[in-house]
Amino acid sequence: MLNKSLAILAAVVLLLFPAICRAKEIPPGRWWHLPYFADQLSITDKEKDELDKLFDYNRKRLAELKTQMEGEKAELLTAIDQEHLNETSAITKMTKLESTRTLLAATRFSYSLEVRKLLGYERYQRMKTLYRNWHGLQQQ
Amino acid sequence: MEKISHLDEIQIIEAVTDERGLDGALRRHLFECPACRAQKEALQGRLARFGQISRGQAPLDFRKPRVSEKSAGVLRPAWRIRPAFGLGVAFASVIALLLSPLTLTRDRLYTQDAVYREMLQDEKFMTEIEKLEENPLSGFYVIGDPGDDERDIQTPGAMNDDSVTHDGGSRNA
Numbered sequence: 001m002l003n004k005s006l007a008i009l010a011a012v013v014l015l016l017f018p019a020i021c022r023a024k025e026i027p028p029g030r031w032w033h034l035p036y037f038a039d040q041l042s043i044t045d046k047e048k049d050e051l052d053k054l055f056d057y058n059r060k061r062l063a064e065l066k067t068q069m070e071g072e073k074a075e076l077l078t079a080i081d082q083e084h085l086n087e088t089s090a091i092t093k094m095t096k097l098e099s100t101r102t103l104l105a106a107t108r109f110s111y112s113l114e115v116r117k118l119l120g121y122e123r124y125q126r127m128k129t130l131y132r133n134w135h136g137l138q139q140q
Numbered sequence: 141m142e143k144i145s146h147l148d149e150i151q152i153i154e155a156v157t158d159e160r161g162l163d164g165a166l167r168r169h170l171f172e173c174p175a176c177r178a179q180k181e182a183l184q185g186r187l188a189r190f191g192q193i194s195r196g197q198a199p200l201d202f203r204k205p206r207v208s209e210k211s212a213g214v215l216r217p218a219w220r221i222r223p224a225f226g227l228g229v230a231f232a233s234v235i236a237l238l239l240s241p242l243t244l245t246r247d248r249l250y251t252q253d254a255v256y257r258e259m260l261q262d263e264k265f266m267t268e269i270e271k272l273e274e275n276p277l278s279g280f281y282v283i284g285d286p287g288d289d290e291r292d293i294q295t296p297g298a299m300n301d302d303s304v305t306h307d308g309g310s311r312n313a
Contacts, residue, residue, distance in 0.1 A: 029260075029262040034252065104272065105273050108266075
């Protein structure tokens with residue numbers, strides 16, 4: 001059962017990995033409220049509301065998972081530091097941590113996915129270009 | 141013009157209870173005749189005194205409930221009782237209206253400055269998330285300062301001899 005779960009987790013991570021790597025294509029924060037993005041991408045008020053909700057939910061969930069991971073990491077390190085090592089317990093804690101990590105990756109990915117769905121292909125591509133240019137504008 | 145004699149007892153009582161019910165000539169006489177008027181006022185006085193006595197003697201349960209002036213004030217508008225309170229309520233209402241979703245536009249909620257600030261915070265937060273995602277045990281696998289994530293993760297094969305204790309067994313066992 002444990003092996004099966006681990007295999008599924010690994011598959012999910014591998015599946016998500018390219019998408020995770022692309023996560024930085026989306027600007028941070030509520031970029032849709034900046035006229036630079038909103039005007040050029042013609043983001044409607046309704047879409048802004050949807051993006052706001054999506055952002056709030058996603059960041060709240062990520063913060064929860066981050067806290068959870070930090071707790072699990074501390075538990076794992078404590079287990080490893082025990083004088084009499086309980087290997088099974090340490091492996092269980094590691095599996096738990098890995099599972100939360102996968103969930104974190106999936107949560108991060110789901111945000112990108114929802115933004116992509118909401119914007120559609122053309123606007124998503126345009127958003128990426130705008131973001132690249134925006135970086136340049138910021139540096140000037 | 142017919143001369144009207146003084147009002148009799150029944151007419152006096154009628155004048156006290158319902159003066160309008162009296163004939164016009166009798167009412168005129170009552171108005172003009174001090175004797176009849178005195179009789180009427182004496183009867184009114186006796187009735188009033190009787191009312192006072194009976195109110196005082198009536199058992200508590202049968203008395204009319206009295207509403208004090210203070211408590212009667214509750215029914216008056218609050219701003220008449222305490223003008224400062226009224227002013228406060230009015231001010232709070234204006235603020236609530238200004239901050240309500242009806243009047244608070246999205247642009248006012250998300251000023252450019254606020255959006256920029258949040259973007260910076262979010263970028264920092266997402267960098268932490270990425271680090272955690274890439275290596276949740278950073279520090280544990282890093283040799284040297286556990287807090288320094290910039291260092292390369294070293295595999296046992298790549299370790300320097302100085303950094304490993306060769307005690308011939310597991311450290312944790």
